[in-house]
Amino acid sequence: MEFDKLVHQPTRLQIFASLYANGETSFTDLKDDLEITEGNLASHIERMEDEDCVAVEKQFVDRKPQTTYRLTDRGTELFEAHVETLESLIDGLDT
Amino acid sequence: MEFDKLVHQPTRLQIFASLYANGETSFTDLKDDLEITEGNLASHIERMEDEDCVAVEKQFVDRKPQTTYRLTDRGTELFEAHVETLESLIDGLDT
DNA sequence: AAAGTCACTTTGTAGCACAAAGTAGCTAGG
DNA sequence: CCTAGCTACTTTGTGCTACAAAGTGACTTT
Numbered sequence: 001m002e003f004d005k006l007v008h009q010p011t012r013l014q015i016f017a018s019l020y021a022n023g024e025t026s027f028t029d030l031k032d033d034l035e036i037t038e039g040n041l042a043s044h045i046e047r048m049e050d051e052d053c054v055a056v057e058k059q060f061v062d063r064k065p066q067t068t069y070r071l072t073d074r075g076t077e078l079f080e081a082h083v084e085t086l087e088s089l090i091d092g093l094d095t
Numbered sequence: 096m097e098f099d100k101l102v103h104q105p106t107r108l109q110i111f112a113s114l115y116a117n118g119e120t121s122f123t124d125l126k127d128d129l130e131i132t133e134g135n136l137a138s139h140i141e142r143m144e145d146e147d148c149v150a151v152e153k154q155f156v157d158r159k160p161q162t163t164y165r166l167t168d169r170g171t172e173l174f175e176a177h178v179e180t181l182e183s184l185i186d187g188l189d190t
Numbered sequence: 191a192a193a194g195t196c197a198c199t200t201t202g203t204a205g206c207a208c209a210a211a212g213t214a215g216c217t218a219g220g
Numbered sequence: 221c222c223t224a225g226c227t228a229c230t231t232t233g234t235g236c237t238a239c240a241a242a243g244t245g246a247c248t249t250t
Contacts, residue, residue, distance in 0.1 A: 017184050027228060067229085089108070090181065090182065134241075135239055153197090
C-alpha cells in the first residue's frame with residue numbers, strides 16, 4: 001500500500017477531486033468551493049503544475065482576467081490510482 | 096468536506112485501518128506490516144493515544160515483552176467517519 | 191555477568207501547509 | 221490620463237510534523 005503524498009494531502013485531494021468531477025474550473029471557483037486562501041490555492045496548484053498534473057489557461061472573460069485549470073492525463077492517472085488505493089484500503093476492512 | 100488530520104495522515108491511516116480490520120495487533124506486527132521504523136510507529140501511536148484513539152496493553156508472552164494496541168470506541172468512530180468522508184468524495188466524482 | 195530482545199524515548203532535521211501582505215496586469219470611471 | 225479596483229498571483233515568515241537515527245531500560249537467555 002503506497003500513498004502518493006502529492007495527491008493525498010487533504011487540500012490537494014480536494015482540488016484533484018474537484019477538477020476530476022467538474023473538468024475545467026476557474027481559480028475563483030476553486031477558491032470559493034474549497035474555502036481556502038488565494039496564496040494557499042496558488043501554492044498547491046503550483047506544486048501540481050510542477051508535477052505535470054494540471055494545465056493552466058489564462059484568458060479574459062467579461063473583460064476580467066480568468067484562469068482556468070484542468071487535470072492533465074498524468075494528473076488524471078495519478079488521481080485515479082490514488083482513489084483505487086483508498087478503495088482497496090476500505091475494501092480490506094472486512095477481512 | 097472536512098479532513099481529520101489525525102486520521103488522514105498516510106501512516107496513521109494505515110495504522111487505523113490495520114487495527115480496525117485486525118483488532119488487537121502487537122507493536123512488532125504493526126511495524127513489520129507497515130514497514131516503518133520503531134521510532135516512527137511509536138510516535139504515531141503516541142499521538143493516537145493522546146487523542147484517545149488507541150488503548151494499550153502491555154504483557155509478557157513467551158517471557159518476552161509484548162505491547163498490543165486496539166482502537167478505542169472513539170478511535171473507531173473517527174476512523175469510520177473518515178472512511179465515509181473518503182467514500183463520499185469518491186462517490187461525488189460521477190457528477 | 192554479558193549479550194540480546196522488545197519497546198520505546200530522545201534528539202535533530204528538513205519539508206510542508208498556511209496566513210498575510212505585497213505585486214502586476216488589466217479595466218472602468220471621473 | 222490618472223486613480224481606483226479587480227483577479228490572480230508571489231513573497232515572506234512561522235510553526236508544525238514526519239521521520240530517521242541513536243540512545244535507554246526492563247527483562248531474559250546463556
